[in-house]
Amino acid sequence: MQHDLTIGGILVSPFVAYALLAFALLAFALLVALRVVFRRIRFGRYVANAPLAEAGIYVCLLALVVVLL
Incomplete structure (x- = not known):
């Protein structure tokens, strides 16, 4: 389980x-790299x-990072 980050006294979600x-x-x-291919x-x-x-592809990449970390 990831803990919240504290930045300047403000709790920030690990998702950020x-x-x-x-x-x-x-x-x-x-x-x-994908733009060249596209x-x-x-x-x-x-x-x-x-x-x-392309924004949808970014969301998929973000979900991959969240799942792997």
Whole structure:
């Protein structure tokens, strides 16, 4: 069980730390690589809203980090 983080006397959920970790380490690097792939395969043709699909991929990466940590 993860304990709350104390930052300046304010309790912060561990989920916030996971979200920052996912964005900083995993999501940023993977999304940059995926954007190159998405441009090659013209990802916008397959989905109605490409930025929304990329946000969904970020949420999946965040869930993976939460499950693994």
